[in-house]
Amino acid sequence: MSRNQSSSSSRSSLLFISLLIIITCLQSTVHAKVVKHVFIVDYVEGSPDGVYRDKILAINGQFPGPTIEADLGDTLQVDLVNLIQDGQNTSIHWHGIHQKGSPCEDGASQISQCPLRNGFVQRYQFTLHQAGTYWYHSHVNSQYTDGLWGALIVHNRPEVYDYDGEIVITLNDWYHRTARENEHWHLTPAARGVPPYPDSGMINGLGRYPCDLAVLQNRTCDTTLQSRKVFNTHRNQTYRVRVINVSAYTAFNFSIDGHVLETVEVDGIDSARRVPVDYAVLAAAQRYSFLIRTNGSLNRYLIRADLRIESLLLIEGVNINKFPEALMGDVTAVLQYVDDDIPAETEQVEPFSFQEQVPLKNLSSLICLDEMELSPFDGLPAPPYFDKEFILEAGFYEDEHDVRRGQFNMTPFKLPDHKPLLVQLIDGDKLAPSVFALDVGYMDVVQVVINNPFFGPHPFHLHGASFWVLGMGGWYDGNYDPARHNETLSLTGVKRDTVLVQEQSWAVIRFVADNPGVWTFHCHIDWHNLSGMAMTFVVGRDQISRAVRFTEEGRRVCAHHKLEDLIDKGDQPDTSDATNNSSHTTLVLLALISIVLYL
Ligand SMILES: [Cu+2]
The missing domain is CATH 2.60.40.420 (Cupredoxins -  blue copper proteins)
Incomplete structure (x- = not known):
């Protein structure tokens, strides 16, 4: 082929590709x-x-x-x-x-x-x-x-990934006291930084509590109102099971009896391959999608969300919840094949008629999801460098009122009591030290080392971006130590928006600051976030004051408060x-x- 022919054919293929892109764009606009x-x-x-x-x-x-x-x-x-x-x-x-x-x-x-x-x-x-x-x-x-x-x-x-149907599952912890009651207690010296102990765990908003213990607390309890969710499926199909842990505190082990979970998504990021597991740990705010094949020999199987009670802090005599033993660790729902004349039902009422289970393998031989195997489908690794690095230590210290507060680097986060931070940045204001704002340039690659030398694991969530997890330690691995840990870091691990840092351990994350704005990074144990385990990244301060405009709607919402009234x-x-x-x-x-x- 002559050079002319070759360039004309590459021109026409360019034209074809351009047309294809335009058509695709038009289609997506139309749709x-x-x-x-x-x-x-x-x-x-x-x-x-x-x-x-x-x-x-x-x-x-x-x-x-x-x-x-x-x-x-x-x-x-x-x-x-x-x-x-x-x-x-x-x-x-x-x-x-x-x-x-x-x-x-x-x-x-x-x-x-x-x-x-x-x-x-x-x-x-x-x-x-x-x-x-x-x-x-x-x-x-x-x-x-x-x-x-x-x-x-x-x-x-x-x-x-192809599938025939979808199931959306939410896991949550539940409290019999209102958020206000729990907040007020948690922000007193008596709480000593310990979160309110949950009363129950739920799947899709349905759970159980021992009524005899509820009566002792003068609460009305009715077992006939206790039910669990039934998910109806058809045999020999592939379902995408989307699991979301919306808890304020609790982590769960999620599994479905008799079914392998092929992990295909983590926090909105498709996985490069299907990762088959028996169960997965979901910390507060984390999500996974699993593909399951409905090819079991039975018609009904238990969906299990086992509360990870061992990561709930329990100190004798220190809790607003005086009945922690009432928390039932086995939260269940039912996966049902509705073929073979099995009627579809949406809920089962206590006493649950179905308690059988497929004999599981020896517990120690169960395969737990290793999130680091879930490298992103787009194949893009973390950048091999960073422009800025921050080292954050998550901890708890008493404030001037003896309230034990969560914090990063001994700075308990406090929300501003007048203008929202974004408005302050648009106006070019200086931010208060109590909002622990760290500046990063637009398009900077940011590395954050998170150390957790205190008690309890923390699921840390970043607004405004997903991050690659380069590495994380196991329980009691100590703070991040480059000499010991650097060679364990990987650029091709998981990318997500909420990472669990184990007790007395560490994690290293990296993100591209491509989204001008002010984005909070906080523990998603909501009680820790409330007391101050939060900070903010200011991405592209110049871009914000130059190019970001506060919306008319935002102004209207603010105008409903008198200025001195803007405090949350x-x-x-x-x-x-x-x-x-x-x-x-x-x-x-x-x-x-x-x-x-x-x-
Ligand atoms: Cu926390």
Whole structure:
């Protein structure tokens, strides 16, 4: 072939590829849609583990909140209506969604927005640039432990791995006391930094509690209200099981009797290969997708979320929960094949008729997921260098009021009490030392060494980016020591947004700071986050003040607070009088009417 022929053929293939790209772009534009939801948040009564609670935060009357489903490239629009009866503020964070180009939509109260005042509406709107398994939750104090959370699934079409159907499973810990009661206790010297002990564990919002012990605490308990979820499937199919741990504290061992779990996704990142395991550990805020094949010989199998009770801190006499022994470690649901005339059912009520299990292999021979085997499907390793390195030590120290607070590098994080951090940065303000802000340049490669020399494991979550985990130590491995650990680091390990650092151990993570904004990095044991185990990365300070504009919606939400009122009041009763409340209600009604008209 002559040179001319070759260049003309490469020109035409270039043209063809360009056309293909344009067509693909057009197709995705044509297919991209706006997924709209209205979330009306208020309290409902309920007994999700059999024990009555009069204040469960629900969305449109539902606990857990509705599962949001959308496709990659769609725009998600959620109108959040705060009708919480006792006047609390609220906000919603979209966990794992980077908000690239939409830093005002991150939902972190007093970081990216003012908390949404009671009686008002806030519209979140952003494009979904990442497919995978995510979730949403309140980001005001520990409010999400009252029930304000749900799953957020972004489909890729086609998906990387083929399957016939999907199951979405949430795991959560549950508290009989309200978030406010637990927060107030946790921030007293008596708590000594110990988190409130959970009362029960749940799968998809259903759990159990021993009613005899509930009665001793003057709580109403009814075993006939205790049920577990049944997932109906068909035989000889492949299902994608998406598992999300939305707990505020607890980690679970997840497994399905008689089924191998082929791990294909971690925190929204597809895995380069299927990693088959018997069970996986999910720390608070972590997610995995597993492919299972419904080819067992029985019709029903137990889905197990075994609470990792050993990682819950228990100090004699130190807890607001006086009945820690009531916590039932075996949380179950049922996987059912509905062929062979087995009727489909959605829940089973206690006493559970089905307790049989497939004989498991010897426990010690079970294969547990090693997350480092889940290198990303896109094949991109971590950059082999870093521009900035930070060494963070997670710890607990008493503050001036003798309250034991979680912190990084002896700096207990405190939210600003006036403008949200993002607004301060847009305005070019100097940030207070108590927000522990670390500056990184736009497109810097950032390495963070996390040491955890104190007690308990911590799942650390980064907003605004996913990170490669270069390495992590086992229990009691000590602080990161380059001489000892450097050669164990890998650039091709897992990429995710929440990493568990074991007790008295370490992890090294690396991320590309490609998303101008202010992004919090915090422990997702929500009680530790509440007391101060958090800090912030300011990515591209110049880019923020030059190019980021606070949205009109963000301004409107802030305007509902008087300036001196901008302090996050999630843990304080609303002081507005009845007249104010009625005008709030009118506003909400007007807003609802306009939403309906708009739809
Ligand atoms: Cu923690």
